Amino acid sequence: MGLINMNHKTNMTLAVFGLGHVGLPTALGFADLGWNVIGVDSDRSKVESLTKGHVPFFEDGVDSLLKKHLKSDKFVVSSDSNWAVNQADILFICVATPEYKDGSADISQIENLAYQLRDSIKSYKIVIQKSTTPVNTAEKIRIILSQPKENEEVQSADKFVDVVVIPEFLREGKAIEDFFNPQRIVVGLDDMSLKETIINLYMPLFQKIGKEEQDLMIFTDTRSAEISKNAANSFLATKLSFINMVSDLCLKVGANIDSVSRSIGADPRIGTDFLKAGIGYGGECLPKDLNSFIDSGKTNGVNFSILEEVQKVNDNRVTVYLSQIKDTLPNLKDMSFAVWGLAFKPNTDEIRNSPAINIINKLIEEYAKLRLYDPLAMPVFKNQIGTSELISFASDPIDAAVDSNGVLILTDWPQFKEQDLSKLFQVMKTPIIFDGRNMLDRDFVTESGFEYYGLGI
Template sequence: MKVTIVGTGYVGLVTGACLAEIGNDVFCVDVDPRKIEILNNGGVPIHEPGLQEMLRRTRAAGRIQFSTDVKASVEHGDIQFIAVGTPPDEDGSADLQYVLAAARNIGKYANGFKVIVDKSTVPVGTALQVRRVVAEELKARGLEGSDKHGVSVVSNPEFLKEGAAVDDFMRPDRIVIGIDDDHAGQIAREKMKRLYAPFNRNHERTLYMDVRSAEFTKYAANAMLATRISFMNDLSNLADTVGADIEAVRRGIGSDPRIGYHFLYAGCGYGGSCFPKDVQALAQTARENGHTLRILEAVEAVNDDQKEVLVNKILRRMGEDLRGRTFAVWGLAFKPNTDDMREASSRRMIEALLKRGASVQAYDPVARDEAERVFALDLADRADDMKRLHFVKTQQDALTNADALVIVTEWKEFKSPDFAHLKGALKAPVIFDGRNLYEPEAMAELGIDYYAIGRPHVELDPNGSRH
């Protein structure tokens, strides 16, 4: 099938590559010539395991192309996926300007019946706005009401985890399609059924519903996952106070099949491109409709506070004045297997350390370049602080002569380090672990002063022994 993907960001690029992988003829378009140049030169503007190899195969087979030619992209695809960004507006609502601009272009250049698929995360009612914008453009061309140039707007939200997106797309647990129950909708349903047929061979994974319910489903899913994270983070702070171990609690409640273990880990707050903005957008949708989603308001507040928890532990241990102190930081991306720095906990934590006069030696196996770009913007008016932020090439380089190690992202390579080398490289054997990678008892036996999230701190005597 001929498919157009509008937007070569995270969702668009993965969607385009995976649809090309199963044999479709895919045209990816973007208004950013820099991205298109990177893609046409064999590069990938984002880090996602397996994506570059898939793009290499599909490009070599001639099943995917990248261009800034909007007219050609609209003429190419019978199915037009809109996969552009929906950043938060000032009030927290999703900014739809890029979605509606894409819709306007489709109406302006449509050369036949088009199925328009909202793949971007959009609030309830967006499909109606997209349809109106397309209708305006068709009317301006004198094509309003033409069966030949008709459209059907479908909601097909993505459920991709950064770091596992290719596998999530190729082996989906569900495919949600919201579609109108009219003649155009029936045409669209048949086209979408054919497009997703390869993913339904073993058993039917597609859930058909009305458009508004499909739009709502995406927000509800992310809000639920964010709620689990904030719930555990809230409990972890109480565990710190009462002397409980949040990891033991997690195992105790996660073993209940009604609860399960997924997204039940305490840490230093969630980030990324989805959870923060989607929680805000759903809460704003509620407010616009005269409701208050009290649980989600709390979820966001807890997450905001949680990004200060690790800093507060550092300050209690090291003092408020951090001038002359150097901290090793392992992990910058908001989660492992990605270079995404959006709403990453490392940003708040590092800025707080720099503000108090500390120096930071930061390491991330993938996100270094993106982190350098982001912090250059974050600290644009804080030149002195920027001078004390150093991005290093190895995790060992980060440790050299540092006063303490701070772990922010749970990359696999951090899970079993050489603790003897770690102790020798640090000025003092102190670890602040924002992801609970190690066992407090084991750290104490190694003579490491270990501070985790919601886990007991085992005191060491002055010579470094446990007592």
């Protein structure tokens, strides 16, 4: 069958379905490794934009790779899924898995794509599920693909399909960096005869970075691979909520959460990553994956109460931050604030589930006047949320702070650390900084004449 021929094939064609923050970096990464890649998306306007070399979102390094491989012909973009299926040897599922109101994952896009693939496949294919999904989604895909089409009574043997799970661990804003420098590649296989084919797929990457497959590849079953992604993000969310909970204690007793974080992070069993206190996590992945994992627990009769508390702690961060502002400035009506940062984290224009947006909405309810600045996310904010008479947009951080009653640091963009505090002091009406990301040096800021409020410092 096709599997035997793929094990050492050097001219495989890959089709990547879904060209968002996961699919597009994945497609361009494999194109850069020398594979022929077809990027497929049902959004015709996105396809048209990408074909012209325009990326519809910000992701560092994607723009240059897109232009490079449109020119090299290693990457083509299409909305014709049927054509792509029959050109390709391996099919990647990278479509979105949003959440329902109850927190469970909506995998309807995956199921709909699986039916499309089933109706288009005419010969052996490997289907790789990269979208983050609840456990047992691969089995659902396999069942759909194994069903005959409406006009067929039995699925023919030459149309046999293998389903593999290779969850993505790409960080938004650093997706290209993570593709070419992975910490691990988790591969879920229920048929270990596929192992050599998957190693062959990634061999150009191993050669590029000078590593062996055993250094990076973790082979397991599909269910374990699916759980691995959800568990990883849930654990990271847990670390963040833990340190934020400790920061509340530090605030009450006069301790310093940064010192506490360094102290416990020095233990190699704990590590320093995700131990920075602040206004909480956001974005598309951590909140959604945590909710999906909690739902998987409920569905399978497992008590994930610890994760429910993680969620509650994170939801409360905005309240803690706003209370700090109101305790300092009780009447917010007609107060003017500079808002530094809209994105949920630096190096992205993503504002979905950003704590900054929740804080802005709450301040608008208090009739505070806000002047916003973000290096990347202001166009997205204008497009998705719009404007109001209480909101204006600044050209830089200092411009945002002119005649303001306070600066609100809501995203830890590195350039916010580099601002001239003497100039900032001169333009503000009242020199107060509410540092929601604990970015600045408290002692230096206060010595510069500011009132400074961090979270737990």
